[in-house]
Amino acid sequence: MLKKILITIVVVIAAILIYASTKPDTFTVERSAVIKASPEKVFAQINDLHNWQAWSAWERKDTNMRKTHSGAASGVGEAYAWEGNSDVGKGSMTIVESIPNQKVKIKLDFYEPFEGHNMADLVLQAQGDGTQVNWKMYGPMALVLKIMGVFFDMDKMIGKDFEEGLANLKVLAEK
Numbered sequence: 001m002l003k004k005i006l007i008t009i010v011v012v013i014a015a016i017l018i019y020a021s022t023k024p025d026t027f028t029v030e031r032s033a034v035i036k037a038s039p040e041k042v043f044a045q046i047n048d049l050h051n052w053q054a055w056s057a058w059e060r061k062d063t064n065m066r067k068t069h070s071g072a073a074s075g076v077g078e079a080y081a082w083e084g085n086s087d088v089g090k091g092s093m094t095i096v097e098s099i100p101n102q103k104v105k106i107k108l109d110f111y112e113p114f115e116g117h118n119m120a121d122l123v124l125q126a127q128g129d130g131t132q133v134n135w136k137m138y139g140p141m142a143l144v145l146k147i148m149g150v151f152f153d154m155d156k157m158i159g160k161d162f163e164e165g166l167a168n169l170k171v172l173a174e175k
Contacts, residue, residue, distance in 0.1 A: 020146040027145070029155050030136040031162035037173035039101040039124045039131045045173055046104050046122045046133075048074035049095065055168035057161040061087040089113050093120075108137065114144065133169065135162050 035042055045051045050069060053059045065084030071077040071094065081092035090112040097105035103123050110116040118139030125132045137158065141149070148154075 016147065016150055020143065020150050023141065023146040023149055025141055026138060027141045027154055028136060028138040029158045029162065030134065031159055031166060032132060032134040033163075033166040033170055034127055034130050034132050035166075035170045035173050036130040039126050042124055042131045042133060042169070042173050043101045043104070045169060047095070047098055047100075049078050049080040049093070050074070052080070055165055055172050057164035057168065058082075058088050061085070083112075086113060108139075116140075116142070116145070131173075133166060135166060137162075 045055065053067075059065070062084035065082050065088055068081045069079065070081070071079040074095075075098040076095055079092060079094040082088060083090040089110060091108065091110040093109070094107045095104060096107050097103065101124060103121060106120040106122075108116075108118045108120055110118070116139060118137055120135070120137040123134045123136075125134075145154070
């Protein structure tokens with residue numbers, strides 16, 4: 001009986017590993033919103049990482065998070081590191097590209113609870129009397145994340161935080 005249980009466990013684990021290995025080697029999470037504010041006004045909020053605490057969903061998950069800013073005051077070279085509870089973990093982000101009123105590209109490095117090195121783009125496009133903001137995070141999908149992906153949908157988990165952040169940004173920029 002014990003032998004059958006062990007064989008079943010091994011088969012289930014093997015099936016999960018095989019299935020996980022068939023998942024894509026990269027991931028993308030993307031959300032967008034239209035904000036009734038000029039690209040200049042929206043860009044000012046996203047190109048200065050000091051401003052993120054007013055609208056980022058992750059800032060609200062741990063109000064005691066330790067944060068440090070370094071590098072440039074804003075734009076290319078500005079960096080922000082954080083260390084917080086299990087909801088936000090530990091990591092850093094650095095602006096690596098900044099095109100005024102059009103785009104901010106960010107290098108994201110996560111150290112806890114899982115290590116990951118990704119990119120995020122915030123792309124602005126004038127639309128009538130407002131601005132469409134497309135927020136996309138993308139990067140490699142390590143095997144451990146593929147295995148987690150068998151049980152959890154990364155797009156749904158992270159996407160809701162993007163949606164909340166964009167809604168907060170909308171309220172802030174439309175004031």
